[in-house]
Amino acid sequence: MLMCSHTPPARVLLIDDDLELAQMLREYLEPDHCTVTLAHTREQGETLLARNDYDVALLDLMLPDGNGLDLLRLHRARSQRPVIMFTAHGDEADRVLGLELGADDYLSKPFSPRELRARMHAVLRRFQCAMPAAGASPWLEAGALRLNLASGEAIHGAARSTLTGAEQRVLEILMRSAGRVVAREEIGRFALGRAPERYDRSLDTHVSALRRKLSLDGTTSPLRIRNLRGQGYLLVQAP
Structure with missing residues (x-):
């Protein structure tokens, strides 16, 4: 089975109302050739998602002005770009529903930035490898x-x-x-x-x-x- 081993610089959209966590993740990811854009509300996230100028979205399901699941549903209706969702520890129902609505992976809070980076790179590699070689039938x-x-x-x-x-x-x-x-x-x-x-x-x-x-x-x-x-x-x- 062909697998991609290289992950290029990534444009990351992080939607989470935990300002301290969001800033910490940005400081952790940016030295790893990532450009991280932050959004802290559902409204901000919806506007940025609609631009479709990112490689992977990191989405918290608990936002101050709405449910992240609704945002995920709206996003999946118009884009295949990868989404990793964040859920509260033990919230199995939300995790399952998020996966059914089209999330590519999930992390339960609290999680380590190192695990997030590994999951994110894996999702990006899979997204790249999904494209057939030039000239080949898709x-x-x-x-x-x-x-x-x-x-x-x-x-x-x-x-x-x-x-x-x-x-x-x-x-x-x-x-x-x-x-x-x-x-x-x-x-x-x-x-x-x-x-x-x-x-x-x-x-x-x-x-x-x-x-x-x-x-x-x-x-x-x-x-x-x-x-x-x-x-x-x-x-x-x-x-």
């Missing part, structure tokens, strides 16, 4: 399922959807390995840039979204994504 096919690696559009029968970056990468590795079980760790490293932790349900959330968006549950189409407990996932024709 379409990946597995049976009746087609995935455009350039646009993130997936087509399966009558189902058609533009996927988030993480969803696209999960589907890509399953399509390239169609008929073979792909271990959760392998999918996680390819799609999320890390192996899923024991109680991390983010990978399962992305798979559920793919099943729903593309009818890959074996009910309306023979093609489905199966979960083999303790092993991983596979894309297979239902019997």
Whole structure:
């Protein structure tokens, strides 16, 4: 599986109302070839997101003038650029909903700046690698399922959807390995840039979204994504 190892200078949009944390993260990231723009309200964040002149957005879900989930939903309707969300520790419902709405990854507060930097670079590398080589067909096919690696559009029968970056990468590795079980760790490293932790349900959330968006549950189409407990996932024709 091809992976990108180089991450270029990044334009980062950080939306968080914790002024001290935001300033600390900017001071930590900028020496690492990042340009960090700060927003502290939902309104400011919405205005800056609409400009689409950043490489990755870091979004806190608790903002003083609105819910960050609403901002994430609005953003995903018009852009595929990566988003990492911040959630309060233990807020599993918000994490799952954020992933379903299109966040590429999440961090529970409190977190270390070092972990944020690693997650951010992994997301950026995945976003870059999603683009096909010059002159190559952008379409990946597995049976009746087609995935455009350039646009993130997936087509399966009558189902058609533009996927988030993480969803696209999960589907890509399953399509390239169609008929073979792909271990959760392998999918996680390819799609999320890390192996899923024991109680991390983010990978399962992305798979559920793919099943729903593309009818890959074996009910309306023979093609489905199966979960083999303790092993991983596979894309297979239902019997």
